[in-house]
Amino acid sequence: MSITLRNIDKYFEEIIALKNVNLKINSNETTIFIGPSGCGKSTLLSIILGILKPTKGEVLIDEININELEQNTYRRKIGFGIQDGGLFPNLTAFGNITLTAKYLMWPNDKIKSRVKELCSLTKFPLDGLNRFPSELSGGQKQRVSLMRVLMLNPDMLLLDEPLAALDPMIKFELQNDLKTIFAELNKTVLFVTHDITEAAYLGDKIVIMKDGKIIQAGKIEELKTNPADAFVTEFINAQRTIAL
Numbered sequence: 001m002s003i004t005l006r007n008i009d010k011y012f013e014e015i016i017a018l019k020n021v022n023l024k025i026n027s028n029e030t031t032i033f034i035g036p037s038g039c040g041k042s043t044l045l046s047i048i049l050g051i052l053k054p055t056k057g058e059v060l061i062d063e064i065n066i067n068e069l070e071q072n073t074y075r076r077k078i079g080f081g082i083q084d085g086g087l088f089p090n091l092t093a094f095g096n097i098t099l100t101a102k103y104l105m106w107p108n109d110k111i112k113s114r115v116k117e118l119c120s121l122t123k124f125p126l127d128g129l130n131r132f133p134s135e136l137s138g139g140q141k142q143r144v145s146l147m148r149v150l151m152l153n154p155d156m157l158l159l160d161e162p163l164a165a166l167d168p169m170i171k172f173e174l175q176n177d178l179k180t181i182f183a184e185l186n187k188t189v190l191f192v193t194h195d196i197t198e199a200a201y202l203g204d205k206i207v208i209m210k211d212g213k214i215i216q217a218g219k220i221e222e223l224k225t226n227p228a229d230a231f232v233t234e235f236i237n238a239q240r241t242i243a244l
Contacts, residue, residue, distance in 0.1 A: 001061055001077070001155045001188045002027045003048060008057035010043055010212075017043045018212045021057070025205075030182050030189040032203035034196060035235070040212040041192045045158050048190065049080055076100075079154040083161040085145035087133040093144045094129040101151055118147040121181060139170040146181075156188040164194065175201060196220075196239050208232055 008021035018040045025031050033041040046052040048059060050071055059066040066074070087096045094115065101111050119126055124143040133141055142162060149157060163171045163178075179202055182189055193199055199206045200220040207217040208231075216228040227233045 002063070003156075003188070003190075004060040004063070005044075005048075006058050006060070008044070008047065008059070009055045010040070010047065010052065011055045016212050018047075018054070021212075021214055023207065023214060023217060025188065025190070027062075027188050028186045029204040030191060030202055031205045031207060032199040033190065033192045033207050033209060034194065034199045035209035035215075037194075039209040041209055042160050043212075044209075045080075045160055045190060045192060049078060049158055050075060076104075076152055077155045079149035079152070079157045081145050081149040081157070081159045081162050083164050085133075085141045085162075087141060087144060087148075089133050092130050092132055093124075093136065093140075096133070096144055097129075097147045097151055099148070104152075114151060114153075115147070118150055121150070121184070122146055123177060137170075138166050139174060142166065142174060146178075150185075154187070156190070158190045160192045161194070162191075163198065171198075178202060196236055208235060210235075 003023075003025040005021050005023045005025075008018050009016075010018040021040075021044065033044065035041060043052065047054050048066075050066055061069065061074070087093075088099070091099065097115055097118070098111050101114070106114075115129065116126070118124070119129070122143045124140065124147065128136065128140060133144070136144065145162065149159070163174055166174065175198060182202070191199075191202060203220075205217055206220055206223060208215045208223065210231055216223060216232050223232055224236060
């Protein structure tokens with residue numbers, strides 16, 4: 001799925017969340033949105049998902065205005081993951097992963113087959129499927145969340161800081177696994193992070209935002225060697241513990 005954002009504004013009363021956002025996102029690429037807290041990254045994902053409407057502008061999916069699409073069908077083509085995984089504590093890992101598939105009345109054999117595929121893809125142990133979220137490690141919770149995102153085999157993944165709350169070793173392992181998964185699945189991925197190294201490692205394109213605006217979009221090499229604004233250099237250099 002390709003995405004075109006044209007002249008997107010989003011206001012919340014007097015607050016300007018997004019201002020004149022224009023961007024082309026190619027199919028089957030991983031695009032990273034990065035910037036300070038409150039810069040509009042998550043708001044932009046919500047508009048692409050269709051759960052927020054822009055105050056102005058339009059979103060095109062494969063050159064079709066999102067408003068012309070049947071919303072339930074469209075959203076089922078998108079896997080949406082959030083920072084803490086959003087797992088239901090009263091459901092097992094299997095129950096969390098299969099919730100939407102059961103709602104759509106998939107046959108049991110199809111559900112079990114798909115879950116087995118996803119466990120292999122995400123390196124989640126089959127014997128962990130009967131555990132509740134409180135019985136899983138942080139890394140395992142994120143793998144379960146990712147499997148839930150992937151369960152319906154969506155065309156596009158929207159991942160809002162999925163690794164932010166993890167300790168460095170688990171985060172490192174999951175970053176490696178995600179890079180492999182993204183390459184294997186060949187889907188359109190939109191990924192929000194605060195971590196420029198994570199952005200550089202995972203992204204085909206990095207979109208730096210500030211105050212609701214896109215400051216620059218491109219590969220990490222371009223952002224470093226040909227910054228469009230002093231803020232781009234400041235933002236990259238601010239994460240001085242990271243070797244790029």
